[in-house]
Amino acid sequence: MNGGTGRSEGGRASGRTDGERVPGHTDSGQAPGYTDRERASGRTEDKRTPDKRTPDKRTPDKRTPDKHTPDKHTEDKRTPGRTDREQASWTRARLGRCGPPLDLLTACFDRHVYAPHAHDEYTVGVCVGGAEIIDYRGDRIHNGPGAIVVLAPGEMHTGGPANDTDGYAYRALYAGPALLTEGTLGGPPHFREPLIDDPELAAALRAAHTDLSTCPDPLEAESRLPWLLTALARRHSTARPAADDPVPGARGIARTVRDRLADELLAPPALADLAADLGLSRYQLLRAFRTTMGIPPYAWLAQHRVARARVLLESGLRPAEVASLVGFADQAHLTRWFRKVLAVTPATYRNSVQDPGR
Template structure:
């Protein structure tokens, strides 16, 4: 484990606010005392870190979540002389955690949280967005996970889960996303248009569709991509036409949905006899 740190900036929706993500692995590094304007939310992925916070010491271990509140001074360093420490962190504006709760920014009495399922969700979201920070994916995933963190582990009272008219809301969001395939609107904008919070929109969509908005849009894009591939277009062309950031992004989702790469699919349908295939009758 060496001294490595990499920052990535995601954006929450089209023209939305930035959110910074840190991937860090240290053997000896000790942070100077400092504070952040945002919530610092980290997941330990290796070793152990000692964090000085609120006049005491926090010791992390693999799988633990740490929440440090805005403006609160803290420092951190290796938990022992040999193992070092590695973690994934994101820096979230207070409004991101307050969207599904009542009473303003949530307060976390205990900064160290043991919640394996939530730690996995945070780590998965962090990894995906650090690799390819798609704005709609960030907005579909991070507010949902951060709201879950606040609702489960802070003193804030949760909003009611039921969203009246959820099915109609989901259909409206679905149609807007499908109609603006290559440049989808932000969920925050859609929520404002519908008189909802973003969390309410996400809950209505997930309840009705079973998946978050970005996953639905990605699958819809795959459906559109199939038609273009069958017409003979190359995967790189298709990716841009259906709104994926690049061919790699198209390939990732195409394999998730259909189990093959776009190139393999194009070759198979072009080579197959019958309607649309290369050997079909003129």
């Protein structure tokens, strides 16, 4: 409320402060200027001249509102009652234990405009809301929900909201060139078109980004991100895909990887190291494991951990204790996977199996 407007609580101009007497008015309540005969006869109409500083109730206040105080009927064009959302958070994941880092960005902006800049890695982003404009390679890219944007290393770009009402939100990851060459031939891939329409891949990238931003498990990051980035390069770049012939000995490879993960569930080895031991690329190892087991390595290990957790919960241990004993990052990580596999929380399961009536 602006104190310089001179308005009263009712919205009308007031010529006095609380408790201030109106000039010419006595405390007795009798209007001055009448004779005794007039008072005796009861003819005492109030002859006082209305205070000119008090506007008539029927006369609207025509004063110009204070320009510094927005009118209460004026709302933000973007969303009524909403303040600016200028939020960004970074998460660093590692591709396998002691593996290279990979950064994940979660951003939601109303007005932020990036200065021209470049990255050393490929920028792979998925728009999840609003509308964004990106200046890149001399063109202006209009990006909306569900689209994938790929920006090459070292290439200048900028970005900002496409209009004044919607803002923009996106998820991005920053991947070294080697991650996009594992399933292709001929060096780093080139993307002729930075804007890619691939709903299935966009949904998979967004889901992986969300999960890893919540819990950046190294084995999960190494199982999911290289696989998705290889798919991106094989489907949409100029690079030639490597042959998709079955990996010789895939069943034996999968069993070897499975056994190593089970034996080292508290600190599982990096897939890149396992692949090197077997004379394979990481992409070949992932293909062999997925083809044989039907799921990626991190998902198999998570289910194996859940099976081990069930035994410990049945013995009476609490979920917080069990999580660390089977290799989950914390109780929340255990709970997430327990619900995926068994549809209940670890605490609910523990209480159920310990019920004397069962």
